[in-house]
Amino acid sequence: MTDIVSTIREGNEPAQGLKPRSELTARELLREVGAVLRMSEAEAAKLGDIPVDPSEDQTMIINMGPQHPSTHGVLRLMLELQGETVLRCKPIIGYLHTGMEKTGENLTYMQGGTNVTRMDYLSPLNNELVFSMATEKLLGIDGDIPERAVWMRMLLSELNRMSSHLLFMATNGMDLGAVSMMIYGWREREDVLRFFQKVTGLRMNHNFIRPGGVAADLPEGWRDDVLHLLDSIPPRLEEYDILMTGQPIWRDRLQGVGVITQAEAMALGATGPILRSTGVEWDLRRDQPYLHYDEVEFDVIVGSYGDAFDRYAIRLNEIRESIKIVRQILDRMPTGDYRIQNKKITPPPRARIDESMEALIHHFKIFTEGFKVPEGEVYVAIESPRGEIGCYIASDGSATPYRLHVRAPSFVNIQCLPHMMRGGLVADAVAVISSVDPVLGEVDR
């Protein structure tokens, strides 16, 4: 009988569930509150000693998600509430787990881009970029990528940062009840995606940045399109400022909510805007420059309170910084090749395939068998809109990675959620999830 009851209560994921405190020992409690940094063992033991009288115990465990609209995908949170206060929070992930790392070990380096681009589906170009850079480093051609390809990669990755942050503006507004903001953010993001569609053919999951360069040259009229974006978006950011940043309700809703201290953020390995909101100046674009980021002027936006408002403000201003970078890229975009001319990894141009049998065979071989990559290991990290995305590839000399590991920024940021939630209001839980801006495709991989 008890078995049936516990099965019903715990559902089919018994090991993942959050148990009532009356059934927890102090040690488990310490673990559940994620109190590694906030509470000493003794304090937690004291909590566990509290005699639990069921009629007195007014806490309630509720599930938020996995279908809750503000959980940005399929994140499930188990919250223990006392009144409206969140005592404990436990993120449960895995609903989108598709084994992308395993799949990546079975795809050639040429096909790998289609796989990694689907991890963080809001910044696909950054994923492709980090995978391509890792592959190029293994091939030893990372210094030979044509200038135009490098600047194109920078252009696309900055525009992608803008589109991702604009989507954050939209969802953050929506989660907090500023519904018109949702429409605005979506509108601006769609402008950027329209440009991506023109360049890559797709709105998302482009597989455009590939080992050796990019898939195609920029289309005619691209400069006007980018200029149009750069002219149309800044005034709208000013509108956001009026609509949200300076508005008392918005500030009340975000300031002091979901605070994480610098020590906690560092210990937990938080990354991106979460880390910077606590005052740590760490942006890989500046601190471990890749591509030509050491040649452009931009500021690293840093917060000081580690709260949801700082994270909002950081992202808003990072859009402005990206616009600044894109303007410099427009000035410096060189002419030339958009991919490396290396027979081993570059397929022959389309026109050659029609006239040369060898070119056709070569093209077929590259896309079916792929190219062999020398043995070795490499870790490459870049700054995606969500923080440090890294790609670790171990190669055994064949055409597929032996081990592909992606250090996903959302994964480490979600781990910080229990720390940010603790002691807050359940209404603020939505604001906290939103301010972390997780992409579950990347968390679960």
Next chain:
Amino acid sequence: MSDDTLALPGDALREGVVSALRDALGADLLDSLIKPNDDVWVRVSSEAWQQAGRVLRDTVGCDYFCFLSAIDWMPSPYGKSEDDPTAPVPERSTEIVQGYAGGDTRFQVFARVTNLSKHFGVTIKADVADEALAVDSWIPVYAGANWHERECHEMFGIGFTGHPDLRNMYLPTDFEGHPLRKDFPLLARIIKPWPGLADVEPLPGGDDDEEGAES
């Protein structure tokens, strides 16, 4: 941040990492590899795994935890699942060949930590013996290792001594096997062979063509 924020990553720093680990761990530092102007790999014994983490954090100044994962160095007996399903299964070598900084065992855990003030990272590895598939948890050193170790436990079956909560994150609780091990087949490829690997339809004019024409 401190004055040396602008110090560029250099090989001297990487040599400093290796010598700091050698001073602290002695013979437990098994191997190291420095790629000039690029990166550094070190390998420590599994007993010294946690202590190496402490040295990296406190002495070397790598205060930022990047990630932790594992590698299974025994090549997959299934290959890349790209063989002709009608042909006999080819023999494949399952000889274990480790990567950078060597190794003695099939499984290795590896982690990466970063020094935020001097702008360099270190990849550290440790062998995990097959008979006792466990190393000490890094949680006391880097709290952020928690979920990474859970993931690693789930995907490779490697235990982390002292970890408070090694429960599955991604897979159902009763899932059997460890998906990222090389001897775990990528079932999607085995159930349905990669399209184009073999002509599954008989060619016209073949031996069994007549039979097909009648039905």
